[in-house]
Structures are given as C-alpha cells and as structure tokens.
Amino acid sequence: NAGVTQTPKFQVLKTGQSMTLQCAQDMNHNSMYWYRQDPGMGLRLIYYSASEGTTDKGEVPNGYNVSRLNKREFSLRLESAAPSQTSVYFCASRDIAGGADTQYFGPGTRLTVL
Amino acid sequence: QKEVEQNSGPLSVPEGAIASLNCTYSDRGSQSFFWYRQYSGKSPELIMSIYSNGDKEDGRFTAQLNKASQYVSLLIRDSQPSDSATYLCAFDPTGRRALTFGSGTRLQVQP
Numbered sequence: 001n002a003g004v005t006q007t008p009k010f011q012v013l014k015t016g017q018s019m020t021l022q023c024a025q026d027m028n029h030n031s032m033y034w035y036r037q038d039p040g041m042g043l044r045l046i047y048y049s050a051s052e053g054t055t056d057k058g059e060v061p062n063g064y065n066v067s068r069l070n071k072r073e074f075s076l077r078l079e080s081a082a083p084s085q086t087s088v089y090f091c092a093s094r095d096i097a098g099g100a101d102t103q104y105f106g107p108g109t110r111l112t113v114l
Numbered sequence: 115q116k117e118v119e120q121n122s123g124p125l126s127v128p129e130g131a132i133a134s135l136n137c138t139y140s141d142r143g144s145q146s147f148f149w150y151r152q153y154s155g156k157s158p159e160l161i162m163s164i165y166s167n168g169d170k171e172d173g174r175f176t177a178q179l180n181k182a183s184q185y186v187s188l189l190i191r192d193s194q195p196s197d198s199a200t201y202l203c204a205f206d207p208t209g210r211r212a213l214t215f216g217s218g219t220r221l222q223v224q225p
Contacts, residue, residue, distance in 0.1 A: 033212055040122065042202065042217035043158070050211045058212060090157055094213075101146055101206075103213060105157035 002026055004106035006091050012112045013081045021076040021109050023091030031094040032074040033103075034058075034066060036087040043090065049074055081113045117141065120203055120216035128224050133190040135219050137203035140184065146206040147179055148213065149188045153199045162188060193223045 007022045025032065030051045035043040035058075045058030049068040063085060065077045078085060091106040118139045127133045135149075146165055150158035164170045164177040164186065176189040186205075190197055200218040207214050 031211065035215075040217060043215040045212050045214070048212045056211075101148075101163060102160055103148075103204075105159070108157050 004091055004093055004104050006089075006106035006109050008109060009107065010110050012114065013078075014114050015082060017081050018077070018079050019081065019111075020078075021089055021091075021111075022073070023075065023106055024073045025091075025093040025104070026072065027093060027095065027104065028071070029093040029095050029104075030071070031096070032068065033092040033094070034064075034074070034076045035090045035092065036060065036085075037090060037108075038087050046076065046089075081111075083113045085111065086113045087111060117207065117214050118203060118205060118216040120219050122217060123220040124222050125219055126222045126224060127193050129193060129195060131193050131223075133193045133197065133221055133223070135188040135190075135201050135203075135221065137186045137188075137216055138184055139186070139203075139205050141205065141207045142181075142184065143208035144205045147177070147186045148204040149175075149177060149186075150202040150204060150215075151199045152202060152218065158202055190221075193221075195223045195225050197221060198223050 004025045033048040034046040037043050044060050047066040049055045052071045067075045089109045094103040120137050149162040151161050152158040162177040164179045170177045174191045178187045200220045202218045204213040204215045
C-alpha cells in the first residue's frame, strides 16, 4: 500500500516548456486534489476532482489543466510554464467514508521554472 | 478578510512546556476542522480532526473548537524537539468539497 505517489520528485523547466505532473493513489478514494505551496502562502488549491469524471477549479487554476484519468490517477499539466509557477506541488486524496475524514498527501514535486 | 488566519511564528517553547497554536476562520457554516503537521521538506500529515465544540484529546495533543467565536486551537503538552515543525489548520468550507488551509505556524521546541 503506497498511499499517494507523485512523479517526478524534482523538475527544472525553461519558460514556455510544458510538462505533466503525475499522481496516483491506491486507497480507492473518490476525491483527489492538487495544491501548490509557496513560502508564506500555505497550501493553495489549484484543481480538485470530487469523483471520477469530474474536475473543478480551485483558488489558483490559471495556467494549469487537469485530467482525472480514472479513479486512481489525477494529473496536472502546465502547458506553457512561467517563473511564477515555481513552487512545490502536492497531490492529495481524501477519504470521507464511515464518518472519518482524512486527507493524505503525496511527497510533492519541486518545480523550478527558469 | 482571509478565510483562515494563523500567526506565522515562529513560536518558540522550551522542551516539556505546553505549545498553544491558534487559528481563526471566516466561514460560520464550516463543520470540519483539522490540524496538519509539516516537517521541513516533507508533505503535511493529519494529526487531529475535530467536528464539535469543545475539546478533543489524542495523546499529547488537544484540539479545541469554538464555533461561536470561529476559533480552533491545538495544544501540545510536554513539547519535544521532535514536535518542531509547521502546523497548518484547515477547514471544510460550506459548499466546497475541498479543504482550505491556513499558511501555518512554525513551532520551535528548544531542548
């Protein structure tokens, strides 16, 4: 049971390049999330998927797209990277079943855009 | 007004003391509140959740919720150097199916 996995762990891009951040969970959770974390800003929600086949914008969606490929996988795509997208990106999944509400985070992707 | 506010710290306490971390939130309809701990360079991990007014204890941790005052706190008794981390509060805003996080309070426990 790996929990939430993310690839890659580190990435350096040049302005204008594109990339996809991958996330997978093996806990059979319906809800999955993408956050970015910048110093002093806390975790800010980019996009989320409450269930397979649905996605919704969060607080800071501009410049990003997402795909909920299946129940396990939720990817985040940067079409044309900008220096302002330099951040640490966390994927998370959430279990609200049976009265317990627990959100699990992946290890994060550290992205630098030059 | 920010949805959730935390003092960024650092909050420095001596080993063995009680650390008190506070959080205020703006959404009166919120029902679920959480405390996450994040070590430097790591991802957040859930340490406490609380849904009802009052106190909830789990080992050395006590979460306190006051919905009338829109205030949630975390007490850490017998603080240890290993408790040194950033503590994030989070809540479930009304009508949104995603948690909103505060910017975190950095706690330093001095040996």
